[in-house]
Amino acid sequence: DRDSRRETPLGPILLPDGDEIIFYANVSSVLDAQRAEQDHASGIGLVRTEIFYLQHDGDWKYEQQVEVYRQIVNIYSRGPVIFRLFDIGSDKKSTREIKEDNPALGYRGARLLLGEPDFLLEQVKALLHVIAEYRREHEPRDINILVPFISEPSEFFRIRDVIEAQCRTMELEVPRVGVMLEIPSAVFCMDELATRADYFSIGTNDLFQYFFALDRTDPKVSSFYDPNSQAFLRLLEMIVTATQRLNIPVEICGEIATDRAMLRHLIDLGFRTFSVNPYVINGLKRFVQREYAPVK
Ligand code: PEP
Ligand code: MG
DSSP: OTTTTSOOOSSOEEOTTSOEEEEEEEESSHHHHHHHHHTTOSOEEEEEHHHHHHHTTTOOOHHHHHHHHHHHHHHSOSSOEEEEOOOOBTTBOOSSOOOOSOGGGSSOTHHHHHHOHHHHHHHHHHHHHHHHHHHHHSSOOOEEEEEOOOOSHHHHHHHHHHHHHHHHHHTOOOOOEEEEEOSHHHHTTHHHHHTTOSEEEEEHHHHHHHHHTOOTTOGGGGGGOOTTOHHHHHHHHHHHHHHHHHTOOEEEESGGGGSHHHHHHHHHHTOOEEEEOGGGHHHHHHHHHHHHSOOO
């Protein structure tokens, strides 16, 4: 990294106009959470909870869930933490294999959670348990929940209902709950989603896959992968414009922002918060600093 001799700013990058560019970390392991802490990520923008579940071959007990969620909020001590509900199916397969011809278009994410209410409720309880415990023992911190693979509003509303009902049972203030925009249809109902979503997180890996009908796991088609394409940028522009009109926070999640040309496009479109794997955050910060806010 040719910027590596420069000092890396610890916090967000302040642009000359006063805006901040914020980098969060995507976390798929406890090690990732350590790295996020060590490299001063401004938050954890995504905990892929399903990875932990899949590592236990689908035999991940309630107590074990609680323990891992607790570990993550303790290891990473600084900013917000976003726990995504299990996004199982498609490329994130479980051993309770369901045979499907088109798993990417099949029983995955929110669909699976709604199809297995006990499974959903167990995770909601485990997350709320850790959130409640944290609130009792620490200064306020935004620890919240993100719902994956939403294609239309009623799916999100039904899952949010489950979270709210459980909060009533536990006499707990409802944490923020966000929607992943990763299926193109969801982009066309952002107004309705925003009536009950606290923020949007754009799952660019999947949004790209479903927008271009391009399997993210198939190396034969990966050479067609150009996120800098006009069509995709127009879709992202639609999203950022809608979030500004609706006055709702949005973050870009996924590896797209690690491509520097793309990161420039995204910043120029108006995106300010990016969640990427923690190992690249310092390099990206130095890049943004150099491009947008050079130190005199
Ligand atoms: C995405 O889809 O862009 C995303 C961040 O989630 P995942 O890669 O886990 O599907
Ligand atoms: Mg995704």
